[in-house]
Amino acid sequence: xxxxxxxxxxxxxxxxxxxxxxxxxxxxxxxxxxxxxxxxxxxxxxxxxxxxxxxxxxxxxxxxxxxxxxxxxxxxxxxxxxxxxxxxxxxxxxxxxxxxxxxxxxxxxxxxxxxxxxxxxxxxxxxxxxxxxxxxxxxxxxxxxxxxxxxxxxxxxxxxxxxxxxxxxxxxxxxxxxxxxxxxxxxxxxxxxxxxxxxxxxxxxxxxxxxxxxxxxxxxxxxxxxxxxxxxxxxxxxxxxxxxxxxxxxxxxxxxxxxxxxxxxxxxxxxxxxxxxxxxxxxxxxxxxxxxxxxxxxxx
Amino acid sequence: xxxxxxxxxxxxxxxxxxxxxxxxxxxxxxxxxxxxxxxxxxxxxxxxxxxxxxxxxxxxxxxxxxxxxxxxxxxxxxxxxxxxxxxxxxxxxxxxxxxxxxxxxxxxxxxxxxxxxxxxxxxxxxxxxxxxxxxxxxxxxxxxxxxxxxxxxxxxxxxxxxxxxxxxxxxxxxxxxxxxxxxxxxxxxxxxxxxxxxxxxxxxxxxxxxxxxxxxxxxxxxxxxxxxxxxxxxxxxxxxxxxxxxxxxxxxxxxxxxxxxxxxxxxxxxxxxxxxxxxxxxxxxxxxxxxxxxxxxxxxxxxx
Numbered sequence: 067x068x069x070x071x072x073x074x075x076x077x078x079x080x081x082x083x084x085x086x087x088x089x090x091x092x093x094x095x096x097x098x099x100x101x102x103x104x105x106x107x108x109x110x111x112x113x114x115x116x117x118x119x120x121x122x123x124x125x126x127x128x129x130x131x132x133x134x135x136x137x138x139x140x141x142x143x144x145x146x147x148x149x150x151x152x153x154x155x156x157x158x159x160x161x162x163x164x165x166x167x168x169x170x171x172x173x174x175x176x177x178x179x180x181x182x183x184x185x186x187x188x189x190x191x192x193x194x195x196x197x198x199x200x201x202x203x204x205x206x207x208x209x210x211x212x213x214x215x216x217x218x219x220x221x222x223x224x225x226x227x228x229x230x231x232x233x234x235x236x237x238x239x240x241x242x243x244x245x246x247x248x249x250x251x252x253x254x255x256x257x258x259x260x261x262x263x264x265x266x267x268x269x270x271x272x273x274x275x276x277x278x279x280x281x282x283x284x285x286x287x288x289x290x291x292x293x294x295x296x297x298x299x300x301x302x303x304x305x306x307x308x309x310x311x312x313x314x315x316x317x318x319x320x321x322x323x324x325x326x327x328x329x330x331x332x333x334x335x336x337x338x339x340x341x342x343x344x345x346x347x348x349x350x351x352x353x354x355x356x357x358x359x360x361x362x363x364x365x366x
Numbered sequence: 367x368x369x370x371x372x373x374x375x376x377x378x379x380x381x382x383x384x385x386x387x388x389x390x391x392x393x394x395x396x397x398x399x400x401x402x403x404x405x406x407x408x409x410x411x412x413x414x415x416x417x418x419x420x421x422x423x424x425x426x427x428x429x430x431x432x433x434x435x436x437x438x439x440x441x442x443x444x445x446x447x448x449x450x451x452x453x454x455x456x457x458x459x460x461x462x463x464x465x466x467x468x469x470x471x472x473x474x475x476x477x478x479x480x481x482x483x484x485x486x487x488x489x490x491x492x493x494x495x496x497x498x499x500x501x502x503x504x505x506x507x508x509x510x511x512x513x514x515x516x517x518x519x520x521x522x523x524x525x526x527x528x529x530x531x532x533x534x535x536x537x538x539x540x541x542x543x544x545x546x547x548x549x550x551x552x553x554x555x556x557x558x559x560x561x562x563x564x565x566x567x568x569x570x571x572x573x574x575x576x577x578x579x580x581x582x583x584x585x586x587x588x589x590x591x592x593x594x595x596x597x598x599x600x601x602x603x604x605x606x607x608x609x610x611x612x613x614x615x616x617x618x619x620x621x622x623x624x625x626x627x628x629x630x631x632x633x634x635x636x637x638x639x640x641x642x643x644x645x646x647x648x649x650x651x652x653x654x655x656x657x658x659x660x661x662x663x664x665x666x667x668x669x670x
Contacts, residue, residue: 103470110466111484114548117499118487120510124502136510178395185392191385197392204403206657208605210626211650214633214643215409216402218420238402241395270387299492301608306634317494321612324498331502338498342491349490353483360489361553361594 118342125151125335132331144332151336159312160319161340164298167232167315171297175240176290180282182241183248184274188260198249204242209302217306231307232315236300240293247359251285252278288355295345295356316341410650413643420639431644441645444623447535448604451624454539455546455603460595462543463550467558467588468580472566474559482555485548493545497612500541504528504613528614534621538613542606546599553591561587593664597657604653625649 124132125147127140135141151157185191186198216235217226225231255278263273279286304318314322320341324334349356414431418424435441475481488496503511506526515524527537565583574582585592607626610616616623616631625645633642 099471100473103475106466106469107475107481110547110551111481113544114485115487117496117503117544118491121495121499121502133508136513178398181391182395185388189385189388189391191388194388197396200404201396201399203407204399206654207403207407207650208601208626208653210605210607210629211410211646212403212406214413214629214639214646215406217634218639219406219409234398235402238399241399242403245395270391295490299494301492301494301611302630305611306630317492317608320492320498321494324501324612331508334498335502338495342495345490345492346487349487353486356490357482357486357552360486360549361556 121335122339125332125339127332129329129331132335147332147336148339151333151340155323155333155337156311156319157316157323157337157340160314160316163229163313163319164315164344166229167236168294168297170233171236171240172290172293175237175244175293176286178237178241179244179248179289180274180279180286182245183250184252184270184278186245187249187252188255189270198245201242201245204239205246209239213302213306216303220307226307227310227313229313232300232304235303236297240296243292244289247289248282248285251282255281284355287352288359291348291352291356292359294348298345410643410646413640414647416640418640419637420633421637424640427640431641432648434641435644435648440620440623441625441628443620444625444628447622448606448624450535451539451542451606452600452603454536455542455606456596456599458539458543459546459550459599460592462547463554463595464585464588464592466551467554468576468584470555470558472558472561472563475555478555482552485552487548488545489549493608494612496541496545497609500544501528501613504537529618531618531621534614534618538610538622541609541613542603546602549598550595553595554588557588557591558584589664589667593660596660600656600660601653604656605649 120136123138123140124136126143126145127135128144131141152161182201186194212235220226220231225234259277259281260273263277268276298315299317300315301317301321304315305321308314308318311322320334320337323337413424415426415428416424417427417430503509504527506512506524506529509527511527512524515521525533527533530537561583565587566579569579569583605626606624607630610622610624610627611630614622616627626649629642629645629649631642632638632645
């Protein structure tokens, strides 16, 4: 599916491309079409973020206040709700688990994907087509196809109810996408760059880390953001391989929490806020990378 | 599949190093992948030919699980529900985004980055958070939706959305529409800005109205973007699990039961592991066939 995305790398063709022509067209500054455009965009923007805004606001109100004032700002900002969810609701524990799983998955998957992507993008070797095809299966096959034997294998390996049970399969799935992604990057590096290094006598390892990697930062960052968000939000795998409450990740913890405390809306809302906040923060900083990755067409 | 062969110059290694060096780079990643993805794919297929409760000795039963599957009322119901969700997850977001793309100006939009970032927010969120938020919005007594309906005098419309036999499935589906439309909009708006303005001018000279311009220029120009949106949302609709698990768990009375939930319930709820594996195989095949079909279809239209 890689080829679909090569053209999509975000918005905004450069001014020059549209430039003068667009200018000629503008007669009145606020023609109806422009008003309609901004009106519609604003409406759908609010619709997209509205539900999260009201849940964050709900997390800072009392249950009684949510009942009569859903959309307004809290009369008193009850930050204590977040603290309650963090301690009483065990979200501190879930947060810890999520970090323990997500950090190694992102780091190791990036490292391994750089290596595999490098090999597939810049080297020729026997069986490369077959191996690459096998790796692509991981992008196309849904997690449901894997999770049943995974559970029984992990049980035999005595790894159920450990962080490994989430970390290892998450790395495996990530490497599949990462290989495709980094291969795309490495295959587009101009050959002269590599030739110069080879002439200088670097071996492939040195070429990779000294010459290629400094140029690969945007590609790696995009990949890392996607790995982080996928791992952080993963639900099916933790649901299946984790029964110990102490090891629950945030989404799993939240799902069980809302089952038990349906009536305590402020606390549930606070929990949801805690789960969402880290991904929102990462997204806020790296949104260009995230959008480029997801619209590239290389993602299931 | 685009296969760019690495050109002979510029390969990353000296002649003496290959080809075993390359395999060394591939090995660590591939071994983990093989153990935790590739092997389980094969095992799922194998399990599907056995009657197994997960603990005692599996009994080989050939295609029995598949035969049972296609006679199973609940599975058929789940499949039907997935097809209904397809309308909500795929058709609605793409149709809506196309409609908007047609209405919006094609000129550069100021602050587009801002809108794009906001429209994409649902993509970043855990489906569990999305489920929790919408369960509250749909809550019969204190949910914002019913409160809003009552506030404008539409008391008769207020209902326990997720607990209603008729409305539970569309209510879950609308969440899918909400998750997907921003994604499609961002794709299409980006795509339409890359279409050459001269094509529109030519169409206008031929006397094409805005609808004809949309059909003759915009739609063909968005072929790639529509394909990406189709494949992504189709797969999401077919394998939807988290959202249903959190909002309804398949209820009320199986009205929102979906295939992925059937896999989970059979494998981990009632220990019909072989049967669950058979469902997983069918789901996987459907996902692969559908993605393949969409992509081939696109290539054919690209040639024509």
